[in-house]
Amino acid sequence: MTDSTERWGKSVCVPGDEDREQERGSGGGLAGSMADVGIYMDNAATSFPKPEAVIEAMADFMRNVGASSGRGAYRKALEADKIVFRARQAVARLLGVADVSRVVFTANATESLNLAIKGLLSPGDHVVTTSMEHNAVWRPLKAVERTRGVTISQAPCAHDGTLDPADMEALLRPNTRLIVMTHASNVTGTVMPVAEAAAIARARGIPLLVDCAQTAGVHPIDIERLGLDLVAFTGHKGLMGPTGMGGLYIRGGLDLVPLKDGGTGGDSMLEHQPEWLPDRFEAGTLNVCGIAGLGAGVRFVLEEGVERIREKEAGLLRRLLDGLSEIPGLEVYGPRDPARQVAVVSLNVRGVPAEEVASRLDREYGIMVRAGLHCAPCAHRTIGTIQRGAVRISLGYFNTEGDVDRCVEALAGIARAAG
Amino acid sequence: MPFLEDIDIAFIEPCVTDPGRVRLYAEPSRDLAEVLPYLNAVINHATYNKDGPSLTFMKEFRLITIYPRRITMSKVQNTTDAWQVLDWLKDLINDTYDRRGSITPVHGVRWRPTALQIYGWLPRTNCKACGEPTCLAFAVKLLLGERTPQECEPLFFPEHASLRRAFFEIVAAFGYPAPPGT
Structure with a gap:
């Protein structure tokens, strides 16, 4: 306990780590103790800690199963198949998808977005996106602009990251082939009007691709009720799984050109990728260990309930925003309203570079946050921080009120010193 | 359990x-x-x-x-x-x-019409609207449970009302309920 207390910094009131762990509550057991690592507030990058069931599922696969899925008739291979199916089924259930085969596994949301964008757009096509996108959307779009002559229009968002759907609709053209937008910004947490965008897209018969990297698992998503066409998600954030796992939902009747071709298992006589999903987009041996972890993570989220997770994170966010509003010398970006954002807040301390703030939070207070542009220069341009970047605090389901209070106190200390 | x-x-x-x-x-x-x-x-x-x-x-x-x-x-x-x-x-x-x-259990093999019999109760227009090349092919698929009577558009034309009634009496034997108003 002494070691970790020292890590929090002498100026901050630190209750016993045992109390903090009790307050954290796991609802299912946590892998690793937060007391060992400090206060983790970089959940928008990767969630931590993970439910114990995630580690157990991965270890069980590595120890006791070990086989490739879809590649054998022996029982261990069939067991691997079943692990993959049950994970796919859990994701489909969480995201509101009836046909499990429409959920395709990838390495991460970036691969999913690349598959959707590069698999759909042809020379001469036009695409509409927003000014709050992550590079996982922006760079594939710039790539097809350069290689295929695709044209891009960016709907302007307000300084807090909010989008007026009418501004998006005004950009549509007869050759608009795709609308791409994030569900929630990874910089400001701003939740985008996806339902309105879906209605606009449907009325024009244009597919809508939604980047749910920041929302899957922490904000309700009902794909079929909203009528979404393509939904990219990652497994290692709100879905509580390991890194290296993600996926893409592809609506029935919408075909994409696969990003990769290769072996898919039982249909080896075919000379091309099979037409049916998910095999069409899953060439090569799957990351079954990662899928086992993702499945356990999603089942954890289903058991806890997305509404409950969102409620807890919204409460922590409210506390954080209230605390930050009391600190002179802070610039806080985004809606500053838990009803309109996920638990991500970006800010700057006047007179102190973002990187220095993040570094001091870590070294002096044991609080882990991320500084810089967060792979989203579009978003930082929109909120006016493209030159200086920002400090991003992203809360998770396992953070506590105590964590939030210590973060606020730490920032108050840094702001006071910069005075 | x-x-x-x-x-x-x-x-x-x-x-x-x-x-x-x-x-x-x-x-x-x-x-x-x-x-x-x-x-x-x-x-x-x-x-x-x-x-x-x-x-x-x-x-x-x-x-x-x-x-x-x-x-x-x-x-x-x-x-x-x-x-x-x-x-x-x-x-x-x-x-x-x-x-x-x-549920009344069925222990025997139920009577089933043949594809040719079903074909006889279809409008036999070979219109292909159902996606099958011929009405006989449609009849075979119907027997296999791969098609439903509702997929035969001409069957629901007003001029085929009496044929439709007879058709649904027959297919009811293997479980397809007649749509309302038939």
């Missing part, structure tokens, strides 16, 4: 007739013999062999046979498809078992 807790795939290989598809057998976690006559009543287009016993039917393009301790499936798209259909089948078996008090 449900009647049937699990069905596990025990063997899978490429289809003999269609290398793009797979066939497999799966093992239910308990003996299904007692529920087969009820399933025979519930699955309209199934063929029941009481001496086996076994129950065979089509689920869209897939051929499924249920034995007491084994379930075989062929022409399945892939393992995802297989698991999804096995989950559907498990739910159907459990639902049928739960409702067995209100």
